[in-house]
Amino acid sequence: MDEERRGVYPFCGSCTASSVAWRVTGGGGFGGRFYGHRDICEDCGSSVRTLYRTLLWVPLARSGQFRIIPTGGRTYVARKVIDRPTESREPVSAADPGLAADPSYRQAESYWEAKEPGQALPFYQAALERRETELPADDPATLQIRLRVAQGLLATGNYGRAIAWFELVTPQLVRVFGANHELTRAANEGATGARLMVGGPRSEASLLADIVAVDRAELPARDPQLLRDQAALGRALLAGGRIAEAIEALSAALVDAEDALGADHPDTAVYRAALRDTCQVGAARGKKRDLPAIESARRLLNDEAAPTDT
Ligand SMILES: [Zn+2]
Numbered sequence: 663m664d665e666e667r668r669g670v671y672p673f674c675g676s677c678t679a680s681s682v683a684w685r686v687t688g689g690g691g692f693g694g695r696f697y698g699h700r701d702i703c704e705d706c707g708s709s710v711r712t713l714y715r716t717l718l719w720v721p722l723a724r725s726g727q728f729r730i731i732p733t734g735g736r737t738y739v740a741r742k743v744i745d746r747p748t749e750s751r752e753p754v755s756a757a758d759p760g761l762a763a764d765p766s767y768r769q770a771e772s773y774w775e776a777k778e779p780g781q782a783l784p785f786y787q788a789a790l791e792r793r794e795t796e797l798p799a800d801d802p803a804t805l806q807i808r809l810r811v812a813q814g815l816l817a818t819g820n821y822g823r824a825i826a827w828f829e830l831v832t833p834q835l836v837r838v839f840g841a842n843h844e845l846t847r848a849a850n851e852g853a854t855g856a857r858l859m860v861g862g863p864r865s866e867a868s869l870l871a872d873i874v875a876v877d878r879a880e881l882p883a884r885d886p887q888l889l890r891d892q893a894a895l896g897r898a899l900l901a902g903g904r905i906a907e908a909i910e911a912l913s914a915a916l917v918d919a920e921d922a923l924g925a926d927h928p929d930t931a932v933y934r935a936a937l938r939d940t941c942q943v944g945a946a947r948g949k950k951r952d953l954p955a956i957e958s959a960r961r962l963l964n965d966e967a968a969p970t971d972t
Contacts, residue, residue: 670900670939672731673741674705676850679832680841681729681741683938694725707731710743739946744836760796761803764789774810783814800834800928809835809845813852821856822869823887826894828853833932863901870895874911884922886929889915893933896940905944906955912937913959938963 669678696711703709713725727743761767770785790807797804812827828849835846860866874895877888896911916937919930941959944952 669706670741671943672706672739673708673729674703675854676841677703677706677708677729678741678939679836679846679850681743682935683942684728684740684742696728696730703729744841760793761789761807764792766792767807770810774814779814779817783811783818786810786814798928800838802838805831805834805838806845809849809852812849816852816856819859821859822866822873822894823891824856825853825860825866825898826870826873826890828856829894829897829936830890830929830932833935834928863898867895867898867902867904870898884918886923889919889922889929889933892918893936897936900936900940900943903947905940905947905949905952908940909937909944909952909955909959912940913962916962934963 669675670683673681694713695716696713698712699709701710708729708731710727711730713728715725728740729743730738730740732738766785767789770782770789773779773782773785786807790804790811793801793804793807799805799808808827808831812824812831815821815824815827832846832849832853835843835849839845857866860869870891873891874888877885877891881888892911893915896908896915899905899908899911912933916930916933919927919933923930937959941956941963944956
């Protein structure tokens with residue numbers, strides 16, 4: 663896998679971020695057929711096609727937009743495109759009343775503007791902690807502070823924990839602001855920058871394994887930081903092709919997130935999607951030794967049905 667593309671193989675990072683895993687289902691005399699061919703990606707060669715449900719080759723109903731990479735003959739791999747933010751919440755600025763009243767946030771912003779990210783970081787972390795007790799983790803202003811925390815960690819050389827934050831916040835930014843929003847782009851850039859410093863999935867997995875060990879020694883069980891770092895370890899293992907180990911790390915993060923944060927928490931949703939992606943990649947590779955892990959993860963996900971409608 664090309665290390666800098668870093669998507670879910672064979673899709674590149676930005677195509678992965680703007681789509682979700684999808685499994686083909688069929689039967690009942692109904693089929694499906696892709697029409698159209700747009701937004702060809704220069705990085706991974708995928709293009710966006712519209713799926714119609716068909717009966718005897720007659721298109722009946724539009725069934726969604728998919729990013730497709732042909733894999734020879736009539737075979738292909740597909741991810742379902744997230745067209746636009748599911749909720750059209752407007753980006754907020756620092757003029758957000760809750761934030762403007764928060765002294766930690768004001769202090770953080772003034773250090774940030776003075777190009778002192780190391781000084782700003784603890785104040786952003788304090789502002790974030792307070793905000794997440796009152797507002798959802800994917801509230802637009804909360805997401806902006808989460809992004810700042812990730813950028814602050816990157817700027818201070820905490821590459822592993824920065825990657826963990828970028829991994830968590832990027833899908834949330836895509837969902838709330840859209841794939842092409844400047845905040846989403848900043849998160850993609852930050853993650854790429856951190857990865858260039860770390861130098862590839864193997865060193866990333868080893869760095870994150872060390873970080874998870876420190877988390878386990880120092881933090882309470884199921885602390886959000888431990889979950890985040892463990893999920894990032896899973897993604898790094900996936901990028902290095904270590905499917906069964908990736909599934910183990912992501913399953914642990916998902917189970918603990920469901921317990922500690924709740925099944926509907928925006929972070930839990932990200933870990934669940936990452937585990938689903940990993941199962942899909944593992945199943946596509948079809949290595950026998952990964953199959954037991956994939957099977958048990960699928961039981962955990964309890965999600966055999968693919969989305970068939972938008
Ligand atoms: Zn792409």
